Amino acid sequence: MALIKGLLKNRWIKWGLIGFTAILVFFIGLYISIYLGVFGEVPTSTELSSIKQEEATQVLDHDGKLIGKYYIYDRQPLHFEDFPKHLIDALVATEDVRFFEHDGIDNVSLMRVFIKSILLRDKSAGGGSTITLQLAKNLYGRNNYRFFSMVINKFRESIIAERIEIIYSKKEILTMYLNTVPFSDNTYGIESAARKFFNKPAFELTKDEAATLVGSLKANNFYNPRLNPERSLNRRNVVLNQMVKYGNMPQDSADFYKKKPLGLDYKSFNHDVGIAPYFREQVKKELAIILDSIKNPNGEPYDLYRDGLIVHTTLDVGMQELAEQAMKEHLTVLQKDFEASYGKYAPWKTNKKLIESALKRTSQYKKFKEAGLSYEQINDSLSVKRDTDLFQWKGDTIQKISVLDSLQHYLKFLNTGMLSIEPQTGAIRTYIGGIDYRFFKYDHVSQSERQVGSTFKPFVYTAAIENGMKPCTYFSLAEVTYSNYDDWTPSNSGGETEDPYTNYNLEMALSNSVNTIAVKVLNEVGIPKVLEQTKKLGIKKELPNLPSIALGVAEINLKQLTGAYASYVNDGKPVKPFCITKITDRNGKVIASFKQEESEPAYNDYTRQVMLEIMKSTVNSGTASRLRTSYGLTNDIAGKTGTTQDNKDGWFVGITPNLVTVTWVGNDNSSIRFKTTGMGQGANSALPIFAKFYSKLNKDSNYNNITKSHFKQASDEVITDLDCNEETRDGFFKRLFTSKKKERKFKGNSDD
Template sequence: MLLKKIKSPILRYALLTVAAGILLLLFFILSVYWGAWGQLPKKEELSNFQYQRASEVYTIDSVLIGKFYLYDRQPIPFEAIPQHLLDALVAIEDERFYGHSGIDYPSLGRVAIKTLLMQDQSSGGGSTLTQQLAKNLYPRRDRKRTNIAVDKLKEMVIASRLEDIYTKDEILTHYLNTVSFGDNTFGIESASLKFFNKRAKDLSVDEGATLVGMLKATYGYNPRIFPEKSLSRRNLVLHAMAENELLSAEKKDSLIDIPIALDYREYDNNDGLAPYFREEVRKKMQKWSLQQREDGNDYNIYTDGLKIYTTLDYNMQYWAEAAMREHMTSLQSQFEKSYGKNAPWLTDKKLIQKVVRSTDVYKKLKALKLNDAQIMDSLKIKKPMLLTDWEGEKTVESSSYDSIVHYMKFLNTGSLSIDPNTGAVRTWIGGVDFEHFKYDHVAQSKRQVGSTFKPIVYTTALETGISPCDYFSAREVEYENLKGWSPGNSGDEDEAYLNYSMEQALSNSVNTVTVKVLEETGLTNVMTMAKNMGVFTKLPEEPSIALGTGELYLNELAGVYATYLNDGKAVLPYLINRITDQKDSLLTEFEPKQAKTRAFSEETRQIMLEMMKSTVNSGTASRIRTTYKLKNDIAGKTGTTQNNKDAWFVALTPKMLHVTWVGLDHHEIGFRSTALGQGANAALPMFAKFMQELNRHPSYDSITKARFSTPSPEVVRLMDCEPVKRDGFFKRLFTNPNKKKKKDFERKSSGR
């Protein structure tokens, strides 16, 4: 009717066009609302959405050391968010937040006029924090420009529904828990921990403004990558707070002059404290979640926000790693200098080829059907590469082949500290560098244990009736029924005339005596004792086992030695105390595991400790006293394997057991000399430096000042004898020290 009164056809056509456009727009809006462009979440779904949460790994002293996640997110309640952070967010992102119901119509009008009509891109996007929350919860799947209108309308509808369900405080909380800070980091708590190494509740005003400022462009305003741009953006946030009367002008002016001081901490598998330990925890957690699933409980360690409370001591681990780096830096330098230009990683082409062929990069090229020559040509192509050594990282022109050879030469290590009464792990170092050497030398690697096996032999001997003051000749013997096997010592010719007491033989690690003690004791008895003391690996039932030719895991050896400190009962080292859900409700608690019965008597335990004290006080581990000046109560045992390929040291204190191994991943390479590669030189210093640091901190007096109990009068009496007896004149006269005694090794089924 109205149109008929309009005489001008042009005006009438224009009005019809506008009306048609309005109807089309209304139809488009309704089609989005009704789900024609994809279903929108109902209020029920919006009121029950769940975050994917990172699971957190804590030390025994409640320090967060790692996370397991698909998305690095740690949601926190509203009460844990400081007011200044909320003020900064509202001031810079949505200053009318408390006045709208999810959609800011004045902002939309501004965007429509400036952006669409005037082509002014500085007008902003017009999205409210509630709309941004909608986008966080339901990310845009299609980035095409044609879908922007659909996405915007969807977010507006979802925002309106969110406003109906949640309070403003709850919306801000959900937003800050879901927003991305880049690099797979979600939520203010995770961002705060990453950039400032503190909880969100502890952020200062300027730190909070820095993080809020990142939200406009998480990469462009990343304070680690672009500090100047981030500083400028932070100050803009502070200005916005002042303009909205959320911050005084005086406070703003004082904060603007403060530089950004990051304490950046990446929760990355390769970095941070105790990476090998964290990886072992992850493996244990995967097994646990699988067992829980079988019991009807479905827990995902990457998404369910579990809290894993471990046995690790943060400070002890930190100091153990520092000691490792200091010692291994020096030892690596000595090791390389000892070989010089004749190093096997430079000259042994057969070994190099073997190592190259074992790498993943070689196997990938092999899978492409390339022949060996083609693969080697490919691996030798030079390009800029980042190589690491103890001096740090450096970019050099290198090839994959050169890189493999470079990492061949690195000494590696494994060390472990446990509470000997429970098996609780206090420190765990699986290698020198988790990024480049993933193989864990605590839980994955089996190595020959050398002389660290000898205490098992002597323990068995005592249990079978041999006295600590029984003497055994140090003269070398050739065992004809063992293919002429002839274990020797590193001493001088005069040793052929000496007879050692059990204590002296063990403290000085005399090979010839240990084999004779084994022979007298009975190999079968020793094998049984090893099992009773916690050895679960199958060992070769050969006399050479006395000298440690068997291969054990490092954590297995630790459990064995714990028997000397835990009333003769072996323990199983464990890593996790308890697991809780995100609300700290207990899910599982782990109890220490130890043998139910003693492996040997209390008298034997005391005697063995006295023998191993002698190892430290005057034997092969005397550097503990002479070089490192440690006065703590310490017993110990060194170990060095054939051709100096494995160096060991086991330290026993009343409240801590520590095991260290040093060697190379490639068994073919050993130390150039025993002086360099023996346990006392290659492994012992790592413990000694660690113990020196512990001694500096009174909070660890319970470990460092602990004392061994006094041995019983009977034990003192049994050990009261001369350590060494020399053969008489006539026996020496008719003994040729250069001629080995020949005999058969007697395989006894039992000892005396």
């Protein structure tokens, strides 16, 4: 006691003790004030007992494979049983070795940090944070305070951590931590990180992969395995050493794993990239409408980005990958040929009116125009060059170009749309809305309407047969001028080389896509009956009441066209293509389900069989015969090529018993067309995508149910009615007294 009194007489010791006591009282008071909520509400034990984290909505293909997500925070929660043991071992050995011993605050680590970091200035001492403290930070974040911000946040987290330890078991804490901890690339939770960096679920992570992800937690940008692979690899090896140190792995195993490369299989779920981006965007649009009418148990609308919904779709991800490969292979070559055909006189380079018109439609131009700038001023502003990311088939590039240069660059690209559906249901199996969603957002499956060219002709012939015309009805190839339609004279691609005295039956005429006969068939059956037939086929828009409709001047959506063609292998019933089968909440409860609505047959089965046989001839010997001759496909296939008269659009419809596919190719700007019919015809521009797609399907036994399926045998009546000469020729006297070129009025525009 005397010694203490003596020490207190020392002025420095006295004031030192007073200062220490004051600091201690201050921090105790600060802690109490934080506990009482003076610096913001601290979650109570009740609130902590009902933690609900935001979860990404998952989009699955028809086999349950993950193809995309909608999220603000990319998070997919798991149960403790889903974590491999070596993942837990790596986490605890690296982040909190005494996790199973402390109650949320590791006093041993704190003392180590105090002595080594503060007294001995050892920067490698660590931060003393526990997994539970990190969880508290992950769950509730940190606030910025004017003074003592770090201290206040640390005290707040310690209070939350202690409450978490009372409420939850150690396994539950680890589960919450691994479901919420932030990884690299704006990824939250181990499941999302495993799928993003290694393209596999968390339970399949190997020891070195688990160590890589755990290692990135120290600084998820600095140790990002995608951006900084060398740092990430070194950090992974540190984690492996920690596992050896604490008895989770023998040294020889660690040495083995340390020799392995990172082995990333990066799969971004960024909406602009990855598999089927146009499909995922369409699903999102439909979900917005669906969820607007469904309430969650609390009576509030579901949140697409936060509520962890599971969306089951019709897409076949394997088939989609093959379709995208086929599209890219063909368009890469076709684009090169397309540009070469124009040479230095390409319209996207030389046509000033075209370029000016396109420029005025850009958002940048409209913005400057609203600001009151003249065309010349806008043009100057848009001529400033800057680094720009450009799409190219040979690989993206960054170039220093202006907005005007960029416009001309993108004007030249051919685009595409492709849809494959199950004809019996309308379930969408593949969906390609364009060549690259990052640069071309417009969806040519759901948004676009283009002239369908000769793909409309089967609807004309269907109406004719349905109304009693026999397959062996013959029509002349000769051109006819229709005087009541501005002397319109439809012609064939063969032109002057065709014999006007030759007559084709319906099979020969349609399989070779003869324009003159298509119009004559329309004239016989009548426009009203053809328009009525297309409505029965599910094409509801108003089509032009003109004879040129026989040649496909109507602009029809690709999705509707596909649904109409499905009728030829679906008992005459058209379908409405759909992409969502059901939606479940995060607990697996179905909140909405969908199936194809049953439709009535659009025509009788005799008509269906005749039309299918004719379209089989199109593939076997007609305009689509290169499927057999050039691509060697031996599958049961029916089809129809389509080309618009001005070579703007190329089409192909491929029909097989269990899959109907439609492909379109053209330029987004209707003023830019194919230079020649040879290049732009559907058999050259669109058919190869289907051909390459089916060639790839044939090599994959998973799709034998599609590639090895066969059409049903046509009835004896249909076979008999099609058994006639493909063509006849007018006799001598008929040729003698018949003009090569006839003139008549088009009568088939009424029911008379």
